[in-house]
Amino acid sequence: METITLRDEFIKLGQALKAAGLCESGVEAKEVIQDGLVKVNGSVDTRRGRKLYDGDVVSFDGQEIKIQK
Template sequence: MEIIKLRDGDEFIKLGQALKAAGLVESGVEAKEVIQDGEAKVNGETDTRRGRKLYDGDVVQFDGQEIKIEK
């Protein structure tokens, strides 16, 4: 499981940014496509919003990988 640390002062990271930060997609455009195609899950539920805000404790599943968001 990959851990994404929120930057100091940040309360959240957007779903597209998290996929890119974890190296699971190459670009924002690719992130947008895979999210809109329903390939990403947040806390076990499919979410098609690229701007979905992820907070401390949220878990993203994509392409057999998991990303956990931590403060």
């Protein structure tokens, strides 16, 4: 599981996918999110701008990203 450390209070879902290297561009991140391929804390979320906070876990393509402060 990869970990992303927050610099601010939150990070947006699309930015987190790019930061973890799971998507190469914002366009790719937008597409996989809108296609329902990304889960946040176990539930599909189709909002690219979804704010992720400390403790959230993102799942995509068999990989997980943990958000921490």
